[in-house]
Each structure stands twice: as structure tokens, then as C-alpha cells.
Amino acid sequence: MVRPHWVAAVVVSLLVSVLSMAALVFTQSRYYTANYVKVSLATVVVLCTASLSVFAPIVYERGDDSAVHILSVGAFSLCILVLMITYALLPMPLYLVVAVCSAYSILFEVLSALLIPTLTGTVVAVRVLLQLCVHLVGLHTRVMTEIGMRNTFFKVGQSLMVRRDLEVEKQLKEKMIHSVMPPKVAEWLMTNVEEDDTSSEQPRKPSTSPRPSQMIFRPFNMHRIENVSILFADIVGFTQMSANKSAEHLVGLLNDLFGRFDYLCNKLGCEKISTLGDCYYCVSGCPEPRPDHARCCVEMGLAMIRAIAEFDEDTNESVNMRVGVHTGTVLCGIVGTKRFKFDVWSNDVSYANKMESTGRPGRVHVSDTSHAFLIDHYYMEEGPMDLNRKTYFIRGRKPTAFDKAQQMASRHSWPHTIGFTETAKTIDTRKVSCPAHQPGDIEEEEVAPMLPPVHRHSSLSTLNSSRKDSGIRSRQSSIQDTLLDTPTPLYAQRASGYCSSYTSVADTGRSSGSSLRGYSIFVDPALMLNESLSRLRHLRKQSDLQMIRCIQQDSCTMDYFIRPPVNPVTLFFNDSQMERNYRHRLHHRDLAPTMASASFTTYFDIFVALGFYLIIMFACFVLFDTPVSWLLFCLFATSVHLCIFMLCIREILATRGHWVADCLAQIYRYCTEWYPWHVVGLVLVSFPIGAIFSNFTCAGVLSTPERTNAFCYVVFVSLLHFCNFTQLNFWLRSLLATCAGIVLALLIGLPACPCPLRTPARNVTHLEIISDLGVELPGVTFHRDSYSCNQSAIYEIVLHVVLNTILVWLLNREFEISYRLSFHGSAMAARDEQRIQSMKNQADWLLHNIIPRHVAEQLKNTSKYSENHRDAGIIFASIVNFHEMYDESYEGGKEYLRVLNELVGDFDELLSKPLFRNVTKIKTIGSTFMAASGLNPKLRRENPHPFTHLFELMDFAIAMQQVIENFNQNLLEFNFVIRIGYCYGDVTAGVIGTTKLYYDIWGDAVNTASRMDSHGVPGRIQIPEHCLQVLQELYVFESRGSIYIKGKNNMNVYLLVRKKDKVLYRILPSTQRPSLTTTSTADEKEKVSPAPDEQAKGDEIEKEAKSEEELPV
Missing domain, CATH: 1.20.1310 (5 helical Cullin repeat like)
Structure with a gap:
């Protein structure tokens, strides 16, 4: 029933x-x-x-x-x-x-x-x-599961955000690299940087067999490429235009014009190399070969002529372009280790420069070599003979030619540069017309326009106000444009710190009525500091929502939680390296610990184990007898618990980050290693069940059903203690729990003791129980077989043991997966953070090789830079006989450039010394090295003497002479001679370009320093007379007399003899010190205006120096 x-x-x-x-x-x-x-x-x-x-x-x-x-x-x-x-x-x-x-x-x-x-x-x-x-x-x-899962969620979300941030950093880095060099060269360069970083972190082992090529030369990347077209373009009439303008205004004009050229260069398949004063030069077919290289350069030249015509209309100026194109072989690569740039060298480059200088304003002058590539596409007329070679002028395109520039002009809107607005929607199809007084006007053929029309009033008003905004209008560069075009709000949280510059660009765009995209996604750091607490909470909430969206949008995240990256059987990480890191850093002491840190988990486990053990021990003491075995076990277990507890207390109270290397600390560190910790943890997790079984006796436990039930109670609860210590392998804990359950079943089910769960056939007396326990009383005999055990009760207990054991297995598995996921998320976030930090370091390293660090900081905040510097020092140092040694008959001249790279690298190494911290390298022009001092206002304020930066620059020039001497001694086949020109005065420093960022300085002092070099004495340092008053305090000079200097007429110049011995800085009172201040053009009240004609003439010096040496840039 x-x-x-x-x-x-x-x-x-x-x-x-x-x-x-x-x-x-x-x-x-x-x-x-x-x-x-x-x-x-x-x-x-x-x-x-x-x-x-x-x-x-x-x-x-x-x-x-x-x-x-x-x-x-x-x-x-x-x-x-x-x-x-x-x-x-x-x-x-x-x-x-x-x-x-x-x-x-x-x-x-x-x-x-x-x-x-x-x-x-x-x-x-x-x-x-x-x-x-x-x-x-x-x-x-x-609690530990919640902490683990929340920590995993946060770490995974953080990792996803960092990963996306890494993509932004990568794009930014690539744009910054490409602003200096092509991607092909950049890849090689950044590979060397990563290898240097790796080698610097790991100690180098001494080589047993020396390699001849090891460390003889610096890493050098130079490629010889044939069929490359080179374009040189010079602004005609720039001298007259600059006669009545300040230096910073000229910077603004050049920036406006070169910004247009940069855009054209990017769209017409050319690679910009550099600007030399008012000269602009680029190449096509290098470093990536292309069959239409000559056409690209010609189209670039025609577009430049068109662009400068538009520039004249916008600014009411009267300048023109003289363009020369030649096709030949070049060596392309990078020379030097600081402030380097991608450049090209060869005799063909020099010849392209001559094509420009012998050309006509408003015309594109091409060589006979280029003519062979262009004859099917352009109408040409013969030009003057040059070195017994025919030259030609482009008259116009043939009707069958593909007008690439016109098509691109109709497809692309003009970038946000000075003089160009987004409102231009149509293409002007006017013919190119040159000033009437200039020969060679294009009359026969109609040349399609290269640029869309622009609004004159916007450009003119901007240029007129350039004196107030440092000569360079705030506008988005190609780097910023790339970031703005990417539709994600994560860019507002970039770690590299460029967001504020974007915000300033956005403000400028809004004030001028431009509809620039994406500005609303950027967060101004100033707002974050000045807004109220509610605003900060709102931003934090938005950040949390962004992280949630990242996790929801990432398709791999669900797999991460559903199918964790662990072995389904052992729960070891699939990645062996990750498993080793997990075991090694299992109890890693964090300097800023949280509840999710391994150390906190360890302390929590130990405290719970101690509390659990004390309660179980008290229950056994109350319910059962206290045999000697139980007392001994409890004494041992309690001592171990207290010792480990005191070790934990000592570690908690220890000062973070300052471990004392005493005996207790060594014991704790050893015990928390992977294998010792498993031994310690398994001992601690087994103490409660051990205390119960050590108290087991037939008389004390199985004498009555009440005691048997109580014994089952404490065993069932003690089985749950094997869920503690989640850092231990779940197999070991679960197997111990299984063993404990089996022992309980054996003690209850096997007839080792009389069974108390008996069917009540008759009343049981105390004497019968004593007989069942095997105790003999005089004259009394009992028979245990007269009672039958209740098998259903045994099955019931075994069933519950199995259920509790299965629960322990499942919980242990889930807890370890959760803990390992938390560690894996933290490891992935740390790895991604390390990667993005490495990317940032590379980007910063590259950026500071383009422009000085203090300039880069200002660009981050304002996206523009132009600054006036009073009494800045400038030197030009030329290897006067390098062009005599240069010979392309041997490997195309590549090995000579390798030597030049070594020499320039030695010069660059001098800049790393604290002795020359005020000296800044500007650039190299062929075999000419240009440097300046006094361009960092912060360093100048820290100097002990107002002329410290001038003295350091002169010491740097002397050190360059010593480098040349040592170089000649080490390479016996070379006998280089250096010639140095020195001058100081007022200069304007600025960053120009859109697709190619370029840092340079302008001013009459720059022109004079260049003239001191080009009209100097080989092996000597020459200065003008006005520098003598300052420099003679520490140096001895001899007069060279009055000599003719191009653009300067006659000047009294002096040559350095030596540095005075044992001289000290003569610190003048502040009232007597000469004015050596640096003023920002945004706040300036006075212009830094060069003498008439000097600025424009000086801007052509670098190009002139190239033609004098015959060795191209």
C-alpha cells in the first residue's frame, strides 16, 4: 500500500x-x-x-x-x-x-x-x-564569485576598449610615420625600434666569436630605385612678396601654399620629400614603383601652377611657380638618428634641381629623359640645352590623355586649409593664365584646372589675422582628419592626449561656419576639471555604458564567457604560457590590492577556513566524546591554523611595496608558491573532516541514532568546506571530498561496528549495546547477529553523500573557471595595455623626431604652433668635400651614404649629452647639418646665464669638429673637412604642412648663419661681427676682415681660435642682462621683421647650398 x-x-x-x-x-x-x-x-x-x-x-x-x-x-x-x-x-x-x-x-x-x-x-x-x-x-x-565575475567583466570590457584604443593609436602612429616617410620605409624603421626595445630589456650575452659586421655601422636602410621622376618647384617673386612682411606672416603664407601642395601631392601619386625655404620638391615612383611616375610629376607641376594662381587671387599677391622635372635613378632612405626624414640622393636629383633653376615661371621644364615618358601625353616645345642635353617645356595635354587631376578635383572636396572652404561645390574650368610680363604663357592648349575655386575673402581675412594667431591657422591635419573620419566615441578617451587639440579644431570650425564631422565626440580635459560633480558622474556613467556597448558589440565576448579559454577536463589554460603565468603569479602581491587580487582571496580563504574549523571542532566537542586521537589532531590543526593566520596578519600589516626579507616573509613566500600552496591548502581544507573522523568511535558515534544523525550532519557540512580555496585545483579538492564521502558511507554501511539503525524487533537494553560494542561483562554474553540492520537507512545516507559530493564537484568546477577567467581577463587587459603603451612610446618617439618635445606638447593642446624666439643661436655645418668623394659608380653611391649616415649619427649622439641640452637639431640638407639653440623657453628660464644656450651651441660646434677628427682617424680612407657658420638673432619657429608635418625656423639670423657657412673657411667656425660681443666672453676669435657675403654685401667676420681656459660664467645683474625673452605670437606686441629682402633671400639658401655641392638632397 x-x-x-x-x-x-x-x-x-x-x-x-x-x-x-x-x-x-x-x-x-x-x-x-x-x-x-x-x-x-x-x-x-x-x-x-x-x-x-x-x-x-x-x-x-x-x-x-x-x-x-x-x-x-x-x-x-x-x-x-x-x-x-x-x-x-x-x-x-x-x-x-x-x-x-x-x-x-x-x-x-x-x-x-x-x-x-x-x-x-x-x-x-x-x-x-x-x-x-x-x-x-x-x-x-x-562574494568571491561576484567579485570574480565583475572583475572579469570589467577586465574584458577594459581589454576591448583598450583594443579599440589600440587601433586608434595604430592609425595615429601610421599617420605620424607617413607624415615623415612612406609606409615601406616606416615598417623597416619601426621594426628596428621594436628590436632595440626588446634587446634593451634583455641583457645581451657576450658573443664567443666576433662578427665583422656586428656594430661596425648603424642600421642603415637605403634603396636604389630606377625610373623615378623628381620634381623641384620654386616660388618666383617670393623675395618681393616677403619684403614688407614679418617672419611669422611669411610662415603663414608658406603654410597656406604648401598645404595646397601637400593635398595635391597626396592625390596625384607623388611623395613629398621636403621644403627648402620657398622651394618644394617631391618624387613619384619612389619608394613604390609605378609606371606613370613622369605623368604624375608633370600633373603635379601643372597643378602647382594652378594652385599658386588661385593663391595670388586670394591674397592679392604676384608670385608664380618655376617647376623642373627629371627622371632617373635615386637612392632613397633615412640618414641620421634624430630629426630624420625620408629623403632621396643621386646626381639625377641634382639635375632635377638644375631643371627648375633653368626653367621659366609658370611652365613645367622637363629633361630629355622625362620627355621619353611623356611624349604620348603632352604637347611640348624645346627648351635651352643643358650639359649637351635637350630640355622641353610642357605646353598642354593631348586630347587623348587621361585628365586624372580634373577627375579627382570633381570627386574630392578641398581640405580644411587656409584659403579653402567646404562651400566650394563647383569646378572652375577657366584656362590657366600667367602674368603677361612672364614668358612662356600657356596659350596653345587648354589645361584643365587642378583645384576647385576658393573664396577669396576667407583666405584673405585669415592671412590678415595671422599675426594674431602665430601665422598658422588652427586647422585639422591629415592625422586629425583620419581620426575624425572614424565613427566611434572611444577616440575621445585616447590615452595619448590629442583630444584637446581636436576640440580646439572643432571650436575653430564652428566659429567659421564649417561643418566638420565628429567634433561632438571629443571631450575637453578642461571641462572634466572644471565641471561639477554631477557632470563627472555623468561622464563616468557614459564611460561605463561605452564599455558595456563594447562587450555587446564584440562577437567573441559571448564565446569568452560560454566557452572559456581553458581545457574542459583539467581546466588548465589552453595557452601554456598563460598557465605558467597563472601559476607563477597566483599569489602575486599587488601594490594596489583590491578584493579581486590574489592576495585578498588567499586571506579570505584562510580566515573562512579558520572560522569553519573552529565551529566544527566545537560541534565535535559538544556532540561526541573526546578521545586522545581527537585531542592530538585538534592540537596539531589548531597550531597550524594559528601559524598561518599570524603569517597572513603580518603580511596584511606590512607596508605595501616594502617586503622585509625576514624569516616569516620567506616562509610565506615559499608557502604561497604553486606546489607548496597546494599542499598547505589541501591540509587546511581537510582539517574539519579530519577532526570529525579522528573523533569517530563505535561507542561515541554509533551508540545511538541521535549521535549517528549528528555525525552525518557535521560530515555533510564539512564536505562543503572543500569548496573553499578556489585557487587550488578543483580535481584535488573534489577528490578529497569524494574520499570523505566514501569514508562516511563505509563507516555507516560496513559491519565494522554494530549497526544502530536496526529494525525494532524488540527493545534494546544498555547491556545489549555494550555487547554490540564488543565489551565483555562478567557472566553476560550477547549475540550481535540477533539484530538486522536497516538497509534503507544506509541507502538514504549514501544517496545524500552522493548528492552533496556531486554539488561540491560542480561548484568547485564553476569557481575555478570563474577565478581563471578573472585572471585571464586581467592578463589580457595588462597585455593590451602594454601593447598600447608600446605603440604610444613609438608614436611619441617618432613625433619627437619630427618636432621637438615642447612643440609637440603645445600641438596637443592647440593643434598649431608658431613662436618667436629672441637671440636664438643657429649653426650650419657642411662636409665640404663629401661631394668630391661621392661616386655612383660603386653600388650607385650607397656606401658613401652609409658613411654619411654614420657621421650624422655621431653628430646626433652629441645631442643626447646633458652638456648640449639647449641644442636642437633642425634638419640635414644633403651633407649639411643644421642645429639651433634657445628654442625651448622652459630650458632657457632654467639656465644659469642668459647666454648659456649660445655657449652650448658653440661648444656643440667644437664637438662636431672633434667628431670629424675622430671619424677620420677611424676610417683611414676618408678625410672629411667640416665648415661651420654660426649666428644668433631673432627667429620664428613653426610647424607647417598638412599631410607632411615639418618643423623649421625662419629669420634673418638663419640666413646669416647659412651665409657664414657657405662663405666660410674649411675646418673653421665663422661668426658675424655682432656675435663677437657675447661669445668673446668664453672664446678667442681672430678677425678675417671684411668679405663679400651674398645678400649681405660686405661683412666683418671672425674665426674661432679656441675656447678660453678656466673661465666662469659672469652672472650679470638682472637689470644689466640683455633681453633674451621668448614671446608667443599669440600674445606678442612687436613683430620680428627681418631686413628687406633678407628673409626671402635666406629662404633660398638651402636650395642654393645643394646646387653648390652637386650632391643632391
């Missing part, structure tokens, strides 16, 4: 199963996300209610003590299962989990005390303590 309560139990079980399946299905719907707390709460209420229904059969079987004992053990085991499932698996807020579980435990124990008559007050008190242990383990696992 089936009992009614069993029917009710089956019905309740089926109902719970159906509701659980329904909740599981509901989790797959889109409504679950908004209602997951309600669903979880409903599920836990159903589970708790169903588990409390176990008291129904207890009430029904109250007359059967044996059945009541069995059901009480099962009910307590079921209570443990419900509590651990609620703590570990159900997604609810922590406070709600604690409240529900606490209420359930209280209700369960109250019902047990009222409905189970066999429970004594002592057993009830022990059950309450055991409930406390369950809550302790459950709360511990819940």
Missing part, C-alpha cells in the same frame, strides 16, 4: 521540475534580462517551499522513530543543497540572497525543533552552528 505522503512528495517533485524547466526556457527569451531578479526570486521560493514539504512525512511517521531519524538526516541534507544552490547559482543581489537564505534557515530549524521529537537542545544548538557554517561557505563563495 502506497502511503499518501509519498504521493504528495512525488507530485511536489514533479511540480518543481516543471517550474524549473519553465524558468530555464524563460532565460532564453528577451524578457529575461529585465526580469531576471523576479524569476530567480520565484525559483528560490519554489525550491524552499518544496524542500520544507519534507516535514510532511516526518509528521506522518512520528510514531516510527527509525523513520523520523532517517528523514531528519535527509531533510538537513536537502536544506544544505538548497542553500548552496541559492548562494552559488541564482542571479540575485547579494542582500536578497542573504535575506532569503537566512529566513529559510531560521524557518527550517524552527520547524525541525517543533516537528522532530528526537532532537535535543544540544543537537538543535549544533545544527544552528552548522547552519552558520553553511552560510559562511555560501556567502564566501557568493
Whole structure:
């Protein structure tokens, strides 16, 4: 006959199963996300209610003590299962989990005390303590799981944000690199930088066999490329235009014009090389070969003529372009280690320069070599003979020619540069007309316009106000344009610090009515500092939302959480290196620890283990006898716990980042290694169950059903302690828990002791129990076989042991996966952060090789730079006989350039010395080295003497002479001679260009220094007369007399003899010190105006120096 309560139990079980399946299905719907707390709460209420229904059969079987004992053990085991499932698996807020579980435990124990008559007050008190242990383990696992999952979520989100930020950094770095050199050269250069960084981090092992080529020369990348067309273009009439303009105004004009040229160069398949004063030169077919290289250069020349015509109309000027094109072979690459740039060298480059200088304004002058590539595409007329070679002028395009420039002009809107606006929508199809007084006007053929028309008033007003904005209008460069074109708000949080410059560009665009895209995504750092607390909270919330969106949008994130990167069996990381790092850094002490750090997890585990052990030990002491084995075990276990506890306290109180290398610290570090920690952890996690089994005796445990039940209670709870120490391998903890369950089943089920769970065939007396225990009393004999064991009770206990063991296995597995995911997320975020930091360092390194560091900082904030400097020093140092040694018959001259690279590299190394911290390299022009001092206002203010930077520059020039001398001694086949020109005065420094950022200085002092070099004496340092008053304080000079200087007429010049011995800086009173201030053009009240004609003439010096040496740039 089936009992009614069993029917009710089956019905309740089926109902719970159906509701659980329904909740599981509901989790797959889109409504679950908004209602997951309600669903979880409903599920836990159903589970708790169903588990409390176990008291129904207890009430029904109250007359059967044996059945009541069995059901009480099962009910307590079921209570443990419900509590651990609620703590570990159900997604609810922590406070709600604690409240529900606490209420359930209280209700369960109250019902047990009222409905189970066999429970004594002592057993009830022990059950309450055991409930406390369950809550302790459950709360511990819940808190650590929450911390692990939240930390993993944050780290994964952070990693995704950093990864996207890394992509922005990569784009920025590539743009910055391409502003100096082509991608092909940049790839080689950045590879060398990464190799240098790697080698610097790892100690170099001494080589047993010296290699001849090792460290003889610096890394050198130079390629010989044939069929390359070179274009040189010079501004005709620039001298007259600059006669009545300040230096910073000229910078603004050049920046406007060169910005147009940069755009054309980028669109017409040319590679800009550099600007030399008012000269602009570029190449096509280098470094990437292309068959239409000659046409690209000619189209570039025609477009430049058109662009300067538009420039004249916009600015009411009267200048023109003289363009020369030649085709030949070049050596392309980089020379030097600081302030380098991509450049080309060859005799053909020199010849292209001559083609420009012998050309006509408004015409494109091509050589006979280029003529062979162009004859099918252009009408040409013969020009003057040059070195017995024919030359030609471009008259116009043939009708069959593909007008590439016109097509691009109709497809692309003009960039945001000075003199160009976005409102230009049509293409002007006017013919190119040159001033009437200039020969060679293009009359026969119609030349399609290269540029869209521009609004004159916008450009003119901008140029007129250039004196107030440092001569360079704030506008977006190609680097900024690339970032603005990328539709993501993450760029506002870039770590490199360029956001503020974009914001300033955005403000400029809005004020001028331009509709620039994407400015709203950038955050101004000033706002973040000055806004209210509510604004900061809003920004933080937006940042959190961005991270959530990153995780939602990343398709790999779901796989990360569903299929973690671990072995499904061992839970080891699939990446062996990651597994080694995990084991090595398992207990790594963080300088800024959080609750997710490994050290905190270790302390938490140890404190929970100690509390759990004390409660179990107290329960055993109250419920059972105290044999000697138990006392010895407790003494040992308590001593170990206290020692480890004190070690943890000592580590917690130790000063962060200052570990004392004493004995205790060494013990702690050793114990927290991977294998020792597994031994220590397994010992600690086994102490509670060991304390229980060491207290087992047949008389003390199995003498009555009440004691047997209590023994099962503490064993069931102790099995949950194997869920502690999540840093241990889950296999070891779970196997220990399985062994403990097997031991319990063996102790209860095997006949090692008399079975107390017997069927009540008759009353059992105390004497019979004594007989069952094997104790002999005089004259009394008992037979144990007269009683039969209750097999159903044994099966019940074994069933609950299996269920609890399975729960421990599942929880241990999930906890270790969660912990490993947290570590993996942190490792990935740290790796990505390291990568982005490396990218930033490379970008910064490259940027500071383009422009000085203090200039780069200002560009980050204002996106523009132009500054006046008073009394800045300038030197030009030329290797006067390098062009005599240069010979292209041997490897095309590549080895001679390798020697030049070594020499310039030695000069660059001098700049790294603190002795020359005020000296800045400007550029190299062929075999001419240009440097300046006094361009950093901060350093000048820190100098002990107002002329320190001038003295350092002269010392630097002397050091260059010493470098030449040492170089000649090391390379016996060379006897280089250096000639140096020195001058100081007022200069204007600025950064110009759109696709090619270029830092340079302008002013009469620059022109004079160049003349001091070109009209100097080989092997000597020459200065003009006005420098003598300052420099003679530390140096001895001799007069060279009055000599003719081009553009300067006659000048008194002096040659350096030597530096004075044992001289000290003569610190003048502040009232007597000469004015050596640096003023920003944004605030200046005075112009730095060069003498008439000097600025324009000086701007042509660098180009002139090239033609004098025959060796091209």
C-alpha cells in the first residue's frame, strides 16, 4: 500500500521540475534580462517551499522513530543543497540572497525543533552552528564569485576598449610615420625600434666569436630605385612678396601654399620629400614603383601652377611657380638618428634641381629623359640645352590623355586649409593664365584646372589675422582628419592626449561656419576639471555604458564567457604560457590590492577556513566524546591554523611595496608558491573532516541514532568546506571530498561496528549495546547477529553523500573557471595595455623626431604652433668635400651614404649629452647639418646665464669638429673637412604642412648663419661681427676682415681660435642682462621683421647650398 505522503512528495517533485524547466526556457527569451531578479526570486521560493514539504512525512511517521531519524538526516541534507544552490547559482543581489537564505534557515530549524521529537537542545544548538557554517561557505563563495565575475567583466570590457584604443593609436602612429616617410620605409624603421626595445630589456650575452659586421655601422636602410621622376618647384617673386612682411606672416603664407601642395601631392601619386625655404620638391615612383611616375610629376607641376594662381587671387599677391622635372635613378632612405626624414640622393636629383633653376615661371621644364615618358601625353616645345642635353617645356595635354587631376578635383572636396572652404561645390574650368610680363604663357592648349575655386575673402581675412594667431591657422591635419573620419566615441578617451587639440579644431570650425564631422565626440580635459560633480558622474556613467556597448558589440565576448579559454577536463589554460603565468603569479602581491587580487582571496580563504574549523571542532566537542586521537589532531590543526593566520596578519600589516626579507616573509613566500600552496591548502581544507573522523568511535558515534544523525550532519557540512580555496585545483579538492564521502558511507554501511539503525524487533537494553560494542561483562554474553540492520537507512545516507559530493564537484568546477577567467581577463587587459603603451612610446618617439618635445606638447593642446624666439643661436655645418668623394659608380653611391649616415649619427649622439641640452637639431640638407639653440623657453628660464644656450651651441660646434677628427682617424680612407657658420638673432619657429608635418625656423639670423657657412673657411667656425660681443666672453676669435657675403654685401667676420681656459660664467645683474625673452605670437606686441629682402633671400639658401655641392638632397 502506497502511503499518501509519498504521493504528495512525488507530485511536489514533479511540480518543481516543471517550474524549473519553465524558468530555464524563460532565460532564453528577451524578457529575461529585465526580469531576471523576479524569476530567480520565484525559483528560490519554489525550491524552499518544496524542500520544507519534507516535514510532511516526518509528521506522518512520528510514531516510527527509525523513520523520523532517517528523514531528519535527509531533510538537513536537502536544506544544505538548497542553500548552496541559492548562494552559488541564482542571479540575485547579494542582500536578497542573504535575506532569503537566512529566513529559510531560521524557518527550517524552527520547524525541525517543533516537528522532530528526537532532537535535543544540544543537537538543535549544533545544527544552528552548522547552519552558520553553511552560510559562511555560501556567502564566501557568493562574494568571491561576484567579485570574480565583475572583475572579469570589467577586465574584458577594459581589454576591448583598450583594443579599440589600440587601433586608434595604430592609425595615429601610421599617420605620424607617413607624415615623415612612406609606409615601406616606416615598417623597416619601426621594426628596428621594436628590436632595440626588446634587446634593451634583455641583457645581451657576450658573443664567443666576433662578427665583422656586428656594430661596425648603424642600421642603415637605403634603396636604389630606377625610373623615378623628381620634381623641384620654386616660388618666383617670393623675395618681393616677403619684403614688407614679418617672419611669422611669411610662415603663414608658406603654410597656406604648401598645404595646397601637400593635398595635391597626396592625390596625384607623388611623395613629398621636403621644403627648402620657398622651394618644394617631391618624387613619384619612389619608394613604390609605378609606371606613370613622369605623368604624375608633370600633373603635379601643372597643378602647382594652378594652385599658386588661385593663391595670388586670394591674397592679392604676384608670385608664380618655376617647376623642373627629371627622371632617373635615386637612392632613397633615412640618414641620421634624430630629426630624420625620408629623403632621396643621386646626381639625377641634382639635375632635377638644375631643371627648375633653368626653367621659366609658370611652365613645367622637363629633361630629355622625362620627355621619353611623356611624349604620348603632352604637347611640348624645346627648351635651352643643358650639359649637351635637350630640355622641353610642357605646353598642354593631348586630347587623348587621361585628365586624372580634373577627375579627382570633381570627386574630392578641398581640405580644411587656409584659403579653402567646404562651400566650394563647383569646378572652375577657366584656362590657366600667367602674368603677361612672364614668358612662356600657356596659350596653345587648354589645361584643365587642378583645384576647385576658393573664396577669396576667407583666405584673405585669415592671412590678415595671422599675426594674431602665430601665422598658422588652427586647422585639422591629415592625422586629425583620419581620426575624425572614424565613427566611434572611444577616440575621445585616447590615452595619448590629442583630444584637446581636436576640440580646439572643432571650436575653430564652428566659429567659421564649417561643418566638420565628429567634433561632438571629443571631450575637453578642461571641462572634466572644471565641471561639477554631477557632470563627472555623468561622464563616468557614459564611460561605463561605452564599455558595456563594447562587450555587446564584440562577437567573441559571448564565446569568452560560454566557452572559456581553458581545457574542459583539467581546466588548465589552453595557452601554456598563460598557465605558467597563472601559476607563477597566483599569489602575486599587488601594490594596489583590491578584493579581486590574489592576495585578498588567499586571506579570505584562510580566515573562512579558520572560522569553519573552529565551529566544527566545537560541534565535535559538544556532540561526541573526546578521545586522545581527537585531542592530538585538534592540537596539531589548531597550531597550524594559528601559524598561518599570524603569517597572513603580518603580511596584511606590512607596508605595501616594502617586503622585509625576514624569516616569516620567506616562509610565506615559499608557502604561497604553486606546489607548496597546494599542499598547505589541501591540509587546511581537510582539517574539519579530519577532526570529525579522528573523533569517530563505535561507542561515541554509533551508540545511538541521535549521535549517528549528528555525525552525518557535521560530515555533510564539512564536505562543503572543500569548496573553499578556489585557487587550488578543483580535481584535488573534489577528490578529497569524494574520499570523505566514501569514508562516511563505509563507516555507516560496513559491519565494522554494530549497526544502530536496526529494525525494532524488540527493545534494546544498555547491556545489549555494550555487547554490540564488543565489551565483555562478567557472566553476560550477547549475540550481535540477533539484530538486522536497516538497509534503507544506509541507502538514504549514501544517496545524500552522493548528492552533496556531486554539488561540491560542480561548484568547485564553476569557481575555478570563474577565478581563471578573472585572471585571464586581467592578463589580457595588462597585455593590451602594454601593447598600447608600446605603440604610444613609438608614436611619441617618432613625433619627437619630427618636432621637438615642447612643440609637440603645445600641438596637443592647440593643434598649431608658431613662436618667436629672441637671440636664438643657429649653426650650419657642411662636409665640404663629401661631394668630391661621392661616386655612383660603386653600388650607385650607397656606401658613401652609409658613411654619411654614420657621421650624422655621431653628430646626433652629441645631442643626447646633458652638456648640449639647449641644442636642437633642425634638419640635414644633403651633407649639411643644421642645429639651433634657445628654442625651448622652459630650458632657457632654467639656465644659469642668459647666454648659456649660445655657449652650448658653440661648444656643440667644437664637438662636431672633434667628431670629424675622430671619424677620420677611424676610417683611414676618408678625410672629411667640416665648415661651420654660426649666428644668433631673432627667429620664428613653426610647424607647417598638412599631410607632411615639418618643423623649421625662419629669420634673418638663419640666413646669416647659412651665409657664414657657405662663405666660410674649411675646418673653421665663422661668426658675424655682432656675435663677437657675447661669445668673446668664453672664446678667442681672430678677425678675417671684411668679405663679400651674398645678400649681405660686405661683412666683418671672425674665426674661432679656441675656447678660453678656466673661465666662469659672469652672472650679470638682472637689470644689466640683455633681453633674451621668448614671446608667443599669440600674445606678442612687436613683430620680428627681418631686413628687406633678407628673409626671402635666406629662404633660398638651402636650395642654393645643394646646387653648390652637386650632391643632391
